[in-house]
Amino acid sequence: MPYGPGGEVLAHGVGARHDLPIPAFYAFAGAFAALFVSFLGLAVLWAESRFRGREAGRALPYGVQRAADARGTRLTLRALGLLAGGFTLAAALFGPDDPDRNPAATFVYVLFWVGLVPASLLFGPVWRQVNPLRPIHLALARVTGRRADREPPRWLGYWPAALGLLAFTWLELVAPEPAASASILIWFGGYAVLHLAGALAYGPRWFDRCDAFEVYSALIGRLSPLGRRSDGRLVVRNPFDGLDSVAPAPGLVATVCVMLATTAYDGFSDAPAWVNTLQTAAIGPVATGTLGLLAAVAGVSLLYGLCIGAAGLIGGRGGNLAGFAHSLVPIAVGYLVAHYFSLLVIEGQRAFILASDPFGTGLDLFGTAGLTVDEAAVSPGVIATVQVVAIVAGHVLGVVAAHDRSVRLFPAAKAVAGQIPLFVLMVCYTLGGLTLLLAA
Amino acid sequence: MTPRPRRGAVAAAALAALAAVAGCGERPTTHHRPGSDHRPVSGTVSTPGPAHEHGGHRTRDVPAAGAPAVRLEVRRDSESGWNVHVIAERFTFTPESVGGAALPGTGHAHLYLDGEKIARMYAPWHHLAPAAVPPGPHTLTVRLSADDHTIWSVGGKPVEASAPIEGEGGGGATAAAKADETITVRIAGGRVSPPPGRVEIAKGRRVRIEVTGDKPDTVHVHGFDIERALTPGTPAVVEFTADRTGLFEVETHDSRLVLTQLVVR
Numbered sequence: 001m002p003y004g005p006g007g008e009v010l011a012h013g014v015g016a017r018h019d020l021p022i023p024a025f026y027a028f029a030g031a032f033a034a035l036f037v038s039f040l041g042l043a044v045l046w047a048e049s050r051f052r053g054r055e056a057g058r059a060l061p062y063g064v065q066r067a068a069d070a071r072g073t074r075l076t077l078r079a080l081g082l083l084a085g086g087f088t089l090a091a092a093l094f095g096p097d098d099p100d101r102n103p104a105a106t107f108v109y110v111l112f113w114v115g116l117v118p119a120s121l122l123f124g125p126v127w128r129q130v131n132p133l134r135p136i137h138l139a140l141a142r143v144t145g146r147r148a149d150r151e152p153p154r155w156l157g158y159w160p161a162a163l164g165l166l167a168f169t170w171l172e173l174v175a176p177e178p179a180a181s182a183s184i185l186i187w188f189g190g191y192a193v194l195h196l197a198g199a200l201a202y203g204p205r206w207f208d209r210c211d212a213f214e215v216y217s218a219l220i221g222r223l224s225p226l227g228r229r230s231d232g233r234l235v236v237r238n239p240f241d242g243l244d245s246v247a248p249a250p251g252l253v254a255t256v257c258v259m260l261a262t263t264a265y266d267g268f269s270d271a272p273a274w275v276n277t278l279q280t281a282a283i284g285p286v287a288t289g290t291l292g293l294l295a296a297v298a299g300v301s302l303l304y305g306l307c308i309g310a311a312g313l314i315g316g317r318g319g320n321l322a323g324f325a326h327s328l329v330p331i332a333v334g335y336l337v338a339h340y341f342s343l344l345v346i347e348g349q350r351a352f353i354l355a356s357d358p359f360g361t362g363l364d365l366f367g368t369a370g371l372t373v374d375e376a377a378v379s380p381g382v383i384a385t386v387q388v389v390a391i392v393a394g395h396v397l398g399v400v401a402a403h404d405r406s407v408r409l410f411p412a413a414k415a416v417a418g419q420i421p422l423f424v425l426m427v428c429y430t431l432g433g434l435t436l437l438l439a440a
Numbered sequence: 441m442t443p444r445p446r447r448g449a450v451a452a453a454a455l456a457a458l459a460a461v462a463g464c465g466e467r468p469t470t471h472h473r474p475g476s477d478h479r480p481v482s483g484t485v486s487t488p489g490p491a492h493e494h495g496g497h498r499t500r501d502v503p504a505a506g507a508p509a510v511r512l513e514v515r516r517d518s519e520s521g522w523n524v525h526v527i528a529e530r531f532t533f534t535p536e537s538v539g540g541a542a543l544p545g546t547g548h549a550h551l552y553l554d555g556e557k558i559a560r561m562y563a564p565w566h567h568l569a570p571a572a573v574p575p576g577p578h579t580l581t582v583r584l585s586a587d588d589h590t591i592w593s594v595g596g597k598p599v600e601a602s603a604p605i606e607g608e609g610g611g612g613a614t615a616a617a618k619a620d621e622t623i624t625v626r627i628a629g630g631r632v633s634p635p636p637g638r639v640e641i642a643k644g645r646r647v648r649i650e651v652t653g654d655k656p657d658t659v660h661v662h663g664f665d666i667e668r669a670l671t672p673g674t675p676a677v678v679e680f681t682a683d684r685t686g687l688f689e690v691e692t693h694d695s696r697l698v699l700t701q702l703v704v705r
């Protein structure tokens with residue numbers, strides 16, 4: 001059983017088991033592969049931009065598109081989202097306040113938060129299809145007669161999403177009792193009120209850019225082989241084209257940096273040195289953890305700003321901060337997979353076990369209440385391999401995406417030199433990620 | 441980057457466990473046993489012997505007839521250390537009047553390890569912590585003492601009993617023979633010493649964790665889901681086989697401190 005009845009601080013909200021530090025050989029092999037690919041990329045990758053963003057992709061048959069876009073499909077997905085959200089809410093409200101027996105925490109931190117990563121990688125921006133706030137907003141709009149439908153201010157950009165992600169990861173990694181029903185209810189209660197207010201003011205388009213989880217899912221979903229072409233067709237496409245279609249906007253860099261930095265902080269927070277700092281700090285563990293989380297975001301952002309600045313100076317086009325933000329998405333996804341793969345595979349089982357008895361009354365809704373979590377579902381060797389491959393693959397994808405963008409943005413003569421700062425940046429992130437896996 | 445754990449330096453802390461055990465022993469009786477009325481002990485009945493003869497205490501002789509007698513049993517505790525049982529005849533433990541005048545047939549007991557006094561007993565049962573006995577064979581001795589701390593004796597010889605005891609060292613006693621890895625942690629004033637580090641453990645090995653704290657709390661080994669109540673001064677001992685791989689934290693519930701991390705692979 002993973003949770004202390006005292007509800008003590010738990011890693012990533014739930015789960016008693018952390019991943020083992022990876023063997024040194026894996027880390028060095030990963031670092032070598034990342035460096036090798038970076039320099040090889042500099043030497044041999046194409047000189048003309050190849051990725052075409054939303055113009056690219058091979059259309060799926062009309063039948064598939066009709067089925068996907070059918071009203072029935074959309075309504076079913078909406079209903080599923082509402083059902084899962086309502087189930088979690090009911091469990092948090094009426095179930096036992098013990099994450100060991102209440103499925104709410106596992107639903108939120110494992111199935112929803114971690115599960116969004118593979119779901120979006122496979123199917124694209126899935127959260128917008130199931131986000132329960134959307135139908136609630138529609139109902140509220142109907143009741144109040146406020147049927148606004150306009151674009152939220154441009155300057156707002158992705159900033160609400162970046163702040164939302166930061167607030168959620170704070171709840172997950174820093175808050176005193178992330179798994180307690182009260183914490184979950186307060187956080188999501190506040191979140192729902194804020195975003196329903198935003199949606200009432202601007203209409204459903206508010207969710208596209210400001211809902212943290214929709215933005216998160218959409219950014220990760222750019223790497224999905226499924227996508228929507230500019231002509232509206234559902235297509236199978238090269239993930240690089242999907243990545244290339246990320247449109248620069250205010251707050252985009254911040255969002256990607258928050259994704260990267262909070263995952264890094266999650267890894268770092270296991271390190272005994274940081275554990276000791278947290279529990280001996282005079283200002284208390286929550287304040288210290290908050291500062292640590294903010295420092296991680298600041299550090300990752302600063303490094304990005306410096307390297308993009310250097311690239312602009314060398315390449316002759318300064319100041320385009322968001323121009324390369326898309327190339328950090330695969331690196332962030334690599335971090336996410338590396339840190340949460342085992343949590344999803346092992347703790348994810350618990351969600352289905354606990355869901356059978358959400359109120360602690362001895363129910364067995366799905367016939368799974370008596371099962372136990374199979375911890376040996378994945379061996380430490382498999383976990384370490386997945387972790388290193390995810391980090392290195394994220395790095396390779398990032399390098400290729402950045403290369404294509406730099407040959408498009410910079411004059412041909414300066415394109416290779418101009419991307420060197422980006423390679424340095426990515427090597428820093430990748431080696432940092434491997435170091436966290438090795439030593440924290 | 442990862443601080444390695446500093447182990448074994450804190451075994452001495454467990455000595456705090458030797459605080460006198462009172463309470464659940466014999467209730468003081470209101471009945472006077474033969475020869476134990478409230479008359480002051482006088483001349484020939486009990487004569488204090490030469491000072492500093494027996495562990496720093498004088499003896500007080502009583503006639504062989506009606507003198508108290510004592511036996512000593514040492515049993516290994518299932519979790520840690522030993523339970524010491526003093527079976528005294530014609531003798532009552534009187535912790536409430538300690539420091540008063542010597543009355544025949546009453547008083548307390550002193551416990552010695554190889555002649556060195558290690559505890560005062562106000563009741564027939566006493567728990568001996570693992571760290572109290574250094575590695576190797578030793579002799580545990582109990583002597584009956586009067587309220588004025590003189591040792592009851594017959595013909596100049598203390599009323600005493602002895603039993604052999606085998607210390608197994610490293611802060612681990614009986615179970616240490618089975619434990620492959622012993623981790624000792626002390627909590628004082630909200631600080632953990634040694635500071636939380638990582639202990640590498642091969643899967644399948646026996647792990648023993650001894651925690652001494654200054655506040656009541658609960659020690660929890662995550663992943664193996666073992667909990668032990670922690671009482672101030674007494675080491676809480678957790679022992680288990682590390683049969684799952686992963687990185688697991690050992691924490692306290694109330695003070696929410698990470699004590700150490702177990703790296704099982």
